[in-house]
Amino acid sequence: MAPQGSPAPLEFGGPLGAAALMLLLPATMFHLLLAARSGPARLLGLPAPPPAGALWSPAAPLLWLSWLGLQAAFYLLPARKVAEGQELKDKSRLRYPINGFQALVLTALLVGLGVCAGLPLGMLTDMLLPLAAVATLAAFLFSLLLYLKALLAPASALAPGGNSGNPIYDFFLGRELNPRIGPLDCKYFCELRPGLIGWVLINLALLVQEAELRGSPSLAMWLVNGFQLLYVGDALWHEEAILTTMDITHDGFGFMLAFGDLAWVPFTYSLQAQFLLYHPQPLELPMASVICLVNAVGYYIFRGANSQKNTFRKNPSDPRVAGLETISTATGKQLLVSGWWGMVRHPNYLGDLIMALAWSLPCGVSHLLPYFYLLYFTALLVHREARDEQQCLRKYGLAWREYCRRVPYRIVPYVY
Ligand SMILES: NC(=O)C1=CN([C@@H]2O[C@H](COP(=O)(O)OP(=O)(O)OC[C@H]3O[C@@H](n4cnc5c(N)ncnc54)[C@H](OP(=O)(O)O)[C@@H]3O)[C@@H](O)[C@H]2O)C=CC1
Numbered sequence: 001m002a003p004q005g006s007p008a009p010l011e012f013g014g015p016l017g018a019a020a021l022m023l024l025l026p027a028t029m030f031h032l033l034l035a036a037r038s039g040p041a042r043l044l045g046l047p048a049p050p051p052a053g054a055l056w057s058p059a060a061p062l063l064w065l066s067w068l069g070l071q072a073a074f075y076l077l078p079a080r081k082v083a084e085g086q087e088l089k090d091k092s093r094l095r096y097p098i099n100g101f102q103a104l105v106l107t108a109l110l111v112g113l114g115v116c117a118g119l120p121l122g123m124l125t126d127m128l129l130p131l132a133a134v135a136t137l138a139a140f141l142f143s144l145l146l147y148l149k150a151l152l153a154p155a156s157a158l159a160p161g162g163n164s165g166n167p168i169y170d171f172f173l174g175r176e177l178n179p180r181i182g183p184l185d186c187k188y189f190c191e192l193r194p195g196l197i198g199w200v201l202i203n204l205a206l207l208v209q210e211a212e213l214r215g216s217p218s219l220a221m222w223l224v225n226g227f228q229l230l231y232v233g234d235a236l237w238h239e240e241a242i243l244t245t246m247d248i249t250h251d252g253f254g255f256m257l258a259f260g261d262l263a264w265v266p267f268t269y270s271l272q273a274q275f276l277l278y279h280p281q282p283l284e285l286p287m288a289s290v291i292c293l294v295n296a297v298g299y300y301i302f303r304g305a306n307s308q309k310n311t312f313r314k315n316p317s318d319p320r321v322a323g324l325e326t327i328s329t330a331t332g333k334q335l336l337v338s339g340w341w342g343m344v345r346h347p348n349y350l351g352d353l354i355m356a357l358a359w360s361l362p363c364g365v366s367h368l369l370p371y372f373y374l375l376y377f378t379a380l381l382v383h384r385e386a387r388d389e390q391q392c393l394r395k396y397g398l399a400w401r402e403y404c405r406r407v408p409y410r411i412v413p414y415v416y
Pocket residue numbers: 244245246247302306309313333334335336337341345346348349352384388391392403
């Protein structure tokens with residue numbers, strides 16, 4: 001355990017790891033975008049280079065900025081609820097509008113109206129490369145502004161991790177915990193709105209384009225769109241739960257999250273739908289039903305586990321969780337040791353991974369490319385679980401050790 005007041009240990013391989021990731025992540029994203037549209041669609045191996053000018057369109061910055069502006073305008077609309085975040089170092093709590101689902105519905109209405117008025121939504125698929133380039137550039141510029149803004153922030157506003165003194169590492173991890181521009185909380189806004197809603201919009205554009213090319217969308221395309229819309233809708237419906245994640249409470253807002261939210265999520269999480277547009281896959285109803293069942297099982301575990309913890313954290317005497325077994329900790333908080341959280345230490349990750357499998361299966365088994373998300377997500381969650389473990393050990397000490405003794409598996413029962 002790190003002693004109180006000592007500098008936070010360096011993560012992600014320190015400055016060298018951070019520098020490598022800042023090059024590798026955008027390179028991987030462009031590789032995936034190009035591979036999805038290439039004939040062999042190989043995950044490993046170089047795709048054909050893009051034709052000259054394919055990465056740039058004068059319309060892309062305009063389109064991307066309009067999208068960001070639209071989502072910011074929806075964020076600023078009156079919300080059904082305003083939630084308070086976790087207590088900060090200076091004992092204050094920030095307030096956050098809970099209107100993400102409203103933003104999704106308003107976006108759907110606007111896009112629906114646009115399509116009825118003749119908006120060529122399918123053409124968005126031709127803009128993916130230039131849009132990804134703009135989003136990447138914007139993430140770099142935005143992170144630079146955030147880095148500079150943090151120079152003026154009081155010490156109490158800085159994140160525990162991203163203030164090592166090494167500019168590359170701090171630029172990557174993010175210095176300020178909750179940077180705000182007026183009423184807009186940059187990290188909270190970016191984590192849920194432009195990228196997540198952008199992801200389902202790109203999926204929809206791919207579905208429309210497939211219908212234009214082949215007469216109707218394929219069953220596989222419907223499944224991928226449906227599953228991922230459910231996932232995004234669920235995240236926005238349960239928006240308040242984001243306020244207790246390590247991204248909001250612990251990590252600063254730097255390149256990792258800015259690029260992750262604005263570029264990585266919309267352009268790589270839509271990879272299965274991109275693959276299906278260029279490589280149609282036959283899918284029969286019986287197989288589709290099995291895949292739906294896999295997604296339903298994953299969602300049941302994911303939602304059950306997340307809701308159980310959120311209900312317990314809000315009110316441990318809630319009848320839905322009051323009967324569960326707990327361990328007391330020195331902080332006054334308790335840890336669940338039965339129910340979903342008694343099965344493994346991260347049941348929500350298990351459900352999420354099962355869903356990730358269901359999103360790839362409609363793409364068949366002839367290519368590895370659509371399974372990229374499952375592979376990346378496994379690595380992300382294993383790493384995230386280890387980071388959370390360290391933070392919980394710091395917070396709960398012996399009580400956490402006791403929890404680990406009672407619930408020995410991390411994500412997959414009897415395996416890991
Ligand atoms: N699609 C994507 O790219 C990503 C999806 N996700 C998903 O987002 C969701 C949130 O994930 P994440 O923020 O990583 O982590 P969790 O929701 O799993 O939260 C971890 C926290 O839960 C609390 N906790 C842990 N064990 C217990 C217990 N036994 N009893 C009560 N509280 C406990 C601790 O916080 P405390 O005690 O302080 O409350 C711990 O720090 C997950 O479903 C995950 O799968 C996450 C990352 C990326």
